[in-house]
Amino acid sequence: MEESEGSKAWQAIPLGDDLGSLDYVLTAQMIADYRRVVDNPDAAYPTVAARHPANLFYRKYAAVMRVPNMGHDSEYYNPPVADKRITISGRIADKYIRRGNAYIVVEATAVDEDGRLIEKSRLVGLAREVGKEAAHENIAKKWGT
Amino acid sequence: MAAEVKVGDRLQSVTHEVTNDKMVEFEKVVWDRGRNSHSDINVAKADGISRTIASGQNQMAFLHEMMERNFGDAWVYGGQISARYIHPVYAGDHITANGLVTEVAPGNDGKPRVKLQIWCENQDGRKTCAGTASAGQPSSMRNWMEARAKSRAPGVPS
Numbered sequence: 001m002e003e004s005e006g007s008k009a010w011q012a013i014p015l016g017d018d019l020g021s022l023d024y025v026l027t028a029q030m031i032a033d034y035r036r037v038v039d040n041p042d043a044a045y046p047t048v049a050a051r052h053p054a055n056l057f058y059r060k061y062a063a064v065m066r067v068p069n070m071g072h073d074s075e076y077y078n079p080p081v082a083d084k085r086i087t088i089s090g091r092i093a094d095k096y097i098r099r100g101n102a103y104i105v106v107e108a109t110a111v112d113e114d115g116r117l118i119e120k121s122r123l124v125g126l127a128r129e130v131g132k133e134a135a136h137e138n139i140a141k142k143w144g145t
Numbered sequence: 146m147a148a149e150v151k152v153g154d155r156l157q158s159v160t161h162e163v164t165n166d167k168m169v170e171f172e173k174v175v176w177d178r179g180r181n182s183h184s185d186i187n188v189a190k191a192d193g194i195s196r197t198i199a200s201g202q203n204q205m206a207f208l209h210e211m212m213e214r215n216f217g218d219a220w221v222y223g224g225q226i227s228a229r230y231i232h233p234v235y236a237g238d239h240i241t242a243n244g245l246v247t248e249v250a251p252g253n254d255g256k257p258r259v260k261l262q263i264w265c266e267n268q269d270g271r272k273t274c275a276g277t278a279s280a281g282q283p284s285s286m287r288n289w290m291e292a293r294a295k296s297r298a299p300g301v302p303s
Contacts, residue, residue, distance in 0.1 A: 024176070049174045073227040
């Protein structure tokens, strides 16, 4: 019963695996666009749309695994400042099976070029092996969509 | 000085309509994520769902706004949130972010820490996400907004 044990691809992803780091500049335009799209002209954390954990995960595992977002845990320290370079680093923080579904928790930490800690965020992803199942198949059954 | 909250208090809620255009644009505002089940009907169908659904992070944005409005700096500098997405959000839905104070107790720093149940619900009253959040007691300070205003002033570097 692969589902209850997690797929081979899921099993092969090591707990604690270092996902490395990447950086980008959060421009004033990106911040303005985010605030317009979410109808909140004062939004403090446009990084909500940046999905740091997912980006780090897919950089390494996109060919074998998808992790539709079933939940998110975050801690916020300092809002990002426009046009500062942000470096994010990540790891596989947890893996578990619940109700027959395999999950992966990806943790990312964001720090800006001045060393300010921006946020720590964790993606709770439903592990779907690429080519085996549609990413949202089980979710669709549950939701009846 | 913002009014302190106590157990049982409801936060001022926030409601937004989710439109298809904004769902698509949300996928591009920081990094362009390409076509996916939030932005493209064909990808959504290939993923096993009948139509595009809003990203969970789109709901997270609404929860953020509620926390910013109710807690100010106490949320922005030190807030925590944990949410699980439990029902899809579609274009045309009106999503309301809600919060209920469940506990006020000293945090690790000895200062009062407010714990909350947080959730989003659609126009039919169905919960679309649920979880918990915490912050210090509400602050009237909005330092992140002042920093933004300074960055816009002529001659002042951001």
